[in-house]
Amino acid sequence: MTPEITPELSADSAPVAEEPTPRLRVLAAMSGGVDSAVAAALAVEAGYDVTGVHMALSRQPGTLRTGSRGCCTVEDAFDARRVCDLLGIPFYVWDFSAEFVEDVVADFLSEYSAGRTPNPCLRCNEKIKFAALLDRALALGFDAVATGHHVKIIDGVLHRSVDEAKDQSYVLAVLTKDQLAHSMFPLGSQNKDWVRAEAERRGFSVAKKPDSYDICFIPDGDTRGYLTEKLGVKTGSVVDVETGEVLAQHEGTFGYTIGQRKGLNLGRPAADGRPRYVLDIEPVSGTVTVGSAERLDISVITGENPVFSTGVEPSFPMRTVIQVRAHGGTVGGSADLVDGRVRVTLDEPVRGIAPGQTLVLYDVGNEYVIGSATIIRAG
Amino acid sequence: MTYLDHAATTPVLPAVVAAMTEAMSYTGNASSLHTSGRDARRRIEEARERIAAALGARPSEVLFTSGGTESDNLAVAGIFRARRAADPRRTRILVSGTEHHAVLDVVEHLASDEGATISWLEVDDFGRVHADTLAAAIAENPADVALATVMWANNEVGTVNPVRELSAVAHHHGIPLHTDAVQAVGQVPVDFAASGADALTLTGHKLGGPSGVGVLLLRRDVAVQPLMYGGGQERGIRSGTFDVAGIRGLAVAVDTAVSGLTEHAAYLTGLRDELIAGIVELIPDAVLSGDPGQSAVDDGPSRLPGNVHLRFPGCEGDSLLMLLDARGIECSTGSACTAGVARPSHVLLAMGVPEDEARGALRFSLGHTSTPADVAAVLAAIEPVVARARRAAMAGTRRR
Numbered sequence: 206m207t208p209e210i211t212p213e214l215s216a217d218s219a220p221v222a223e224e225p226t227p228r229l230r231v232l233a234a235m236s237g238g239v240d241s242a243v244a245a246a247l248a249v250e251a252g253y254d255v256t257g258v259h260m261a262l263s264r265q266p267g268t269l270r271t272g273s274r275g276c277c278t279v280e281d282a283f284d285a286r287r288v289c290d291l292l293g294i295p296f297y298v299w300d301f302s303a304e305f306v307e308d309v310v311a312d313f314l315s316e317y318s319a320g321r322t323p324n325p326c327l328r329c330n331e332k333i334k335f336a337a338l339l340d341r342a343l344a345l346g347f348d349a350v351a352t353g354h355h356v357k358i359i360d361g362v363l364h365r366s367v368d369e370a371k372d373q374s375y376v377l378a379v380l381t382k383d384q385l386a387h388s389m390f391p392l393g394s395q396n397k398d399w400v401r402a403e404a405e406r407r408g409f410s411v412a413k414k415p416d417s418y419d420i421c422f423i424p425d426g427d428t429r430g431y432l433t434e435k436l437g438v439k440t441g442s443v444v445d446v447e448t449g450e451v452l453a454q455h456e457g458t459f460g461y462t463i464g465q466r467k468g469l470n471l472g473r474p475a476a477d478g479r480p481r482y483v484l485d486i487e488p489v490s491g492t493v494t495v496g497s498a499e500r501l502d503i504s505v506i507t508g509e510n511p512v513f514s515t516g517v518e519p520s521f522p523m524r525t526v527i528q529v530r531a532h533g534g535t536v537g538g539s540a541d542l543v544d545g546r547v548r549v550t551l552d553e554p555v556r557g558i559a560p561g562q563t564l565v566l567y568d569v570g571n572e573y574v575i576g577s578a579t580i581i582r583a584g
Numbered sequence: 585m586t587y588l589d590h591a592a593t594t595p596v597l598p599a600v601v602a603a604m605t606e607a608m609s610y611t612g613n614a615s616s617l618h619t620s621g622r623d624a625r626r627r628i629e630e631a632r633e634r635i636a637a638a639l640g641a642r643p644s645e646v647l648f649t650s651g652g653t654e655s656d657n658l659a660v661a662g663i664f665r666a667r668r669a670a671d672p673r674r675t676r677i678l679v680s681g682t683e684h685h686a687v688l689d690v691v692e693h694l695a696s697d698e699g700a701t702i703s704w705l706e707v708d709d710f711g712r713v714h715a716d717t718l719a720a721a722i723a724e725n726p727a728d729v730a731l732a733t734v735m736w737a738n739n740e741v742g743t744v745n746p747v748r749e750l751s752a753v754a755h756h757h758g759i760p761l762h763t764d765a766v767q768a769v770g771q772v773p774v775d776f777a778a779s780g781a782d783a784l785t786l787t788g789h790k791l792g793g794p795s796g797v798g799v800l801l802l803r804r805d806v807a808v809q810p811l812m813y814g815g816g817q818e819r820g821i822r823s824g825t826f827d828v829a830g831i832r833g834l835a836v837a838v839d840t841a842v843s844g845l846t847e848h849a850a851y852l853t854g855l856r857d858e859l860i861a862g863i864v865e866l867i868p869d870a871v872l873s874g875d876p877g878q879s880a881v882d883d884g885p886s887r888l889p890g891n892v893h894l895r896f897p898g899c900e901g902d903s904l905l906m907l908l909d910a911r912g913i914e915c916s917t918g919s920a921c922t923a924g925v926a927r928p929s930h931v932l933l934a935m936g937v938p939e940d941e942a943r944g945a946l947r948f949s950l951g952h953t954s955t956p957a958d959v960a961a962v963l964a965a966i967e968p969v970v971a972r973a974r975r976a977a978m979a980g981t982r983r984r
Binding site: 256297300340341345346 | 909
């Protein structure tokens, strides 16, 4: 099976004269997981001159999650190195810990303190993998960066993976046309089972390594505990939207996400006995508003800082398919551009949309990404 | 392939391979009492005498170990524990900030787990520890010092320390001095007795011998507690069955390195200075780290003959390393690794080099297989490599 690797190269990135080899030079970003290992293998097989690089994202690797689930442990660097040994390609570890702390961890904390819900993986793709790493790779003479993301690029346009469950087009929808032009995603035409079988066939020790789901810099998965430790206790009230009654005190609005039901610790049920959800977070006053589920239903979303990954602004208004979270469903709707902001009207309401999340616009066939924007208002 | 990382490890000498191959064909545990055992023992003792003779030591001062790290740990922890057992006030360790991690980490372990206190000996801009610095540190309280440890020559920047003067200062107060001479043996004259040091570390693989074999030279009057317990070999200080082949190989390597030292050092010094001058001519803002090597320390050279350590402002050392590696030139950023990540070198930071500048460091280390062609290869590659590494560093700065 031939992998899909068709990077589009701009003129200034052509191999420079001092390079004796005409082969395309590809930097394979290797997390130590099975996807990036197989992606690197496919790039090697496609005939590219491949170098493996593991990004070190923490100054103290030991403080991160250990074992197979992290993205930046010593063990992961070791796993990536062993794959490169088998592929017979050079391997290096590049330190992006300063960039990671500044652009991903600090952003994560400031977004939460502002009452928003960030997606750090998406930010890492935008600022680290396809920015700091890509820039450095291009400057050092590479032509493209290859990763193990499950997406396809067809004619420069970001498409969903054939494996719907593993599709990662949402977390890459923040990339610009230029970033995509220097990216390779060899796995986009394969499903995860094929990737694991391929890793097994090639004798990669990572073939059975579990997928990572959690945030890599929160080792135990306890986001609220992490935020409390980093941001400190900032008490406030949990208020009923109907009655205005204070139902409980909390230790920080960052412990809440719009749409959250579990862990509210309200002590007593609502008068009507129905479950209550977080409807609104007001970080300045520290007020968390709760109420019934139907109040979460959102039909209109506004997003700022739009990125159109095709490089061309689509002709608004337009029909589109919208996705608002990494592992969420999609809904049809129409989008318009108003004062530089994307305004989306959904065909049917979606529950629990939080400012800070990213809205991604797909074509009406739900196959490729048109663009993305950061949600500033829902409802 | 241009191999310029001899300070990491240097190719094994053919004579060493021959000696080890021969030794491996014999059976016999050197601790056995029969003929084969005695034969093995004889080979060990011949090697011990040969090493002692080459380094100005007595055979009974030669303790075989598994290498530099073990020798450093044995000397530092062993002497610390023995000295404190004899007098519980002795808890202070005097150590320079430019030591190898095999010294630094055991010192820090003794501080965190065994009640040691650390007095850091400051170094000058070349990374050298001066005798009056040691004297001042001791003077704070001579009675509470367990030991002092200062390397003979620095592995990163090549600066040679005045071990003879340092020993004299320590001995004035009855304090033992350990020196890590892993980089020094075979590059500069090392005479254990003349140096006055009480303990001296060396290892095989830096001088054309095998890896996994080293020596701690230890004066007979220095008490040391063992790290390992067992069969009581090496005066009970270092138990474990002798590696006859490794020890034979080590003896050949030490002997060869020391007997050819003058000629070898002169040859390396010539190549070194040619490489430094050539690079600085092409990259005028490149900065040589460490002693320039034009003076004398303890009647020997002030810089290791094979060491070239340069900082390239505006570059990341690991970019330079990768670009050179891709062109078949192997060198080092000279700094310690965690998961293979280059950290700014603790040696450069101790010398007062700013962190940004320390990140652009590269070490080329010459050895017995080095030729003028190696120097020419670096000079042919360095300009485009530095230019490209600068662009890469600027790409990062621009976005930030």
